[in-house]
Amino acid sequence: MLSNLDSLMHGFSVALTAYHIMLIVGGVLLGILVGVLPGLGAPNGVTLLLPLTFTMDPVSAIILLTSLYWGALFGGSTTSILFNIPGEPSSVATTFDGYPLARQGRATEALTYAFLSAGFGALVGIIVITLLSTAVASFALRFGPPEYFAVYLLAFSSFIAFGGGTPLKTIIALALGFGFGMMGTDTVSGAMRLTFDVPDLIRGISFLVVVIGLFGLGELLLTIEEGPEFKGANGRIDPREILRTAARMPRYWAAMLRGSAVGVWMGITPGGPTAASFMSYGIARRVSRNGANFGKGEPEGVIAPETADHSAGTAAMLPMLSLGIPGSATSAVMLGGLMIWGLNPGPMLFVEQHDFVWGMIASMYLGNVIGVVLALATVPLFAAMLSVSFAIIGPIIVTVCLVGAYTVANAGFDLWLAVLFGVMGYMMKKLDYPLAPMVLAMVIGDKAEDAFRQSMLLSNGSVTILWSNWLVGTLTSIALLFLLWPVVAMLLGRRRASRAAMAAARQGEAV
């Protein structure tokens, strides 16, 4: 561990040059831009810059690309909060409370909470990487298909178990999500599933298109129905509000620590940032004293997913470099870049490319601090957008949504899908079907199914493989406990099942 600190100091000596700081600032700014626009994401930004990096030193190249990634993670939260359109998949959970806050005229506050907690989460993630780099990599190797499945199941059950909505409608929403997620090629059998010989369905239905429809367009329909203007949104910008919000941050220390822990866990294991943010939100809703207020504009509902999202994003850099596992589309492109720069991801990277690895880790500290500052600086700018009349901003949001839907796969067909899901989102909201379980089922459904079926291939169809060692056994058991607790509580005849469930969740936390 101490030697890691030495290495970090060395890393700072590499990263702290005027040229590198310029790259960080440029990367973060560009990242915020692509993150804010739903049609563009970190993968686009990284792909754009990749050719530029071919002539660079690998350290400078990775500093530029990772800075862009941090910027995009920050920017992704902005449109989630202001317009209910997640700029990045991992900021879907931020919409649940961020958007209601903005509707109450507390946009500045919500954005500030989001950026500060994101920065906090990122720092925790980097500190873990710094101190535990070697241990973490070998831990990640323990994850085979059954462990993957257990991690997904745990993320799933901690979000779902005690959620709102009637059970029947929650089940329908889940089934819809699973069903849409299954379309396209089946990894395990190689067969086309539910594509009905329609060429546009071969690639499956993209989660992003669904989210743009359900949340973006669906929400616009709800807004316009209620009246022609954004209610309560006020464009008055008060920079002091940012400082006041920052001063209130420490009182949410528990939510931040919990979110970071969930995020680091999901970043190191193969869960990924998107599942991490959902899991963190679900746990926070259950554990928090303000649990009942979640979904109606509760700051903790912004802080929990944001810290988890960013700590997962940063922690996932480690398995990426030391094992070559791309945790996201962005890191897949970065891995491609690594090869082009002449580096091979693997354990030897840490031994042979000392400057590269530690220069990058050091730049992550700088990049995220600079990211928070720059993101906060954009708050007044974005908050001002809310003061534009809905008659003008509404149609612009529509075009942004549709451009975003198109760019996912360059397919005109997806525009129709987005509209269809927009109508569906409107109806589901009106009828109190919960949207979040549907989105979560889409995100992890097909991955979980693949992992499950790979496990069954390994075990010749026996589910006991899910308890075949202590790691997978513990994960599976906790996940099932979370999932089944309401049923158990009911069977035991407890009258206040929900309160018992909350207590159980707290115990589950402690385990």
Place this chain on the structure above:
Amino acid sequence: MKVMSRAALAAGLTLSASLPAMAQATWQPTRPVEFVVTSGAGGGTDVFARTVQAAIAKHDLLPVSVVVTNKGGGSGVEGYVYGRGAQGDPNKVIFGTNNAWTLPMAVRTNWQVQDLTPVATMAFDEFMLWVKQDSPYRSAADLINAAREKPGSVRIGGSQTRDTDQTLVALIQRAAGVRFTYIPYRGGGEAGVQLAGGHIDANTNNPSESIGGWRGSQVRPVCVFRREPLPAGDRVTETQAWSDIPTCASQGLPVDEYRMPRTIFLPPGAPAAAQAFWTDLFRRVSETPEWKDYVQRTSQSARFLAGDEMRAMIREEERATREIFVAEGWTSN
């Protein structure tokens, strides 16, 4: 379908508009060209296409800009269907592998490799048999004997289903008369990590997919599916170079050669002049230092094929693969 036919129509319009200006023998792109990649971002084909793009940009080989789009849905089917829809459009260049002819065997598609206009094959990626560093299997024969003693007990991982890796595993099974359990993962990188973690017993990764793991003493190559060992080069680990790895045939695994071509096509019905232009362009790309560097670093075998040579290669590979697909009952048509 509507979108595609419209795109084809639009392409046809420009084509006819620019026809008079275009002499029969020479053709040159006049508007931005699109490189259609039949894999997701970061996949092998993606790195291939982006390396070509970078070399073109560096040496100013094209008068117009190049946009790379990833259409990797359905293991690449999406990209070919898109190319098929752009009938006759010489501005869309499709980058792939042997999936151009294996996919139509495995799933129902609306194209056959004969429909596409072949442009060039730029390299062949090699396959190796890998085991975990501390694995008891020292040679290919050990692995086969273990599988023979307990059929199905040896687990081999690979990228995707009914794709190159599983085809190779099927070849090994048939050649050696044994049975393995094949576990499909999303990509070669994942199969490599799963091997390093001991969740599978072997995999058939390309050299570039597992070089990091080899240098880090997590996995080691047992043999290479090639008629002779790889050409001599720098040492990869402290003691060994790629050329030190014996051929599989010499280890009692009678699969002489297995490799994956890196192919480039134009949509069906592209004009011959355009085909000639692109073939010539990629030949020039294959002579750039950037390309040579890429081939060397990823331990592929550079070999430029075009025209009839490429057609013959495709015919031969397609015949061999179809044999396996039919025998395994994987064909869908």
Place this chain on the structure above:
Amino acid sequence: MLTRFHLELIFAACVFAIGAVGLYGSLELDTGWASDGPQAGFFPFRVALILMAGAVLVAIQAVRARAKLRPIAITDRAGMRRILWFGLPIIGMVALAQWLGLYVAMAVYLLATIRLGGRRPWHTSLGVAAGVTLVTFVVFEWWFQVPLLKGPLEIMLGLA
């Protein structure tokens, strides 16, 4: 007028239809659990059944509670009109985009909605429509080289 009762039934019918289509699709695959675990159609088949059963249950619940659900309007007449005025142009834009490309569709849509729907003066409507389209073009096509759907106009101008 559209009541909550009707919408419950309409949506349940949609869910049932989605389930039925899924069931049809999954029956083309192996829906069993073989010696190597669940096959490709195993989960789709079951999810489809759950959807169909769930839809029926929701419909039954709605019919039983119809006395309570009937008086609840989904939206009033004015709200409905606003939704149609907002939603139909979106569908128009998507249809237009398939034919003329996203940029032309975007410009036409913005101009029409801001001028006619929003009743803003011509110069504002034109400015926003042209400005947003232009910025989108520069950001996507030039900076990030992400091509958007183009139509005959862009081809004529030599931009595609």
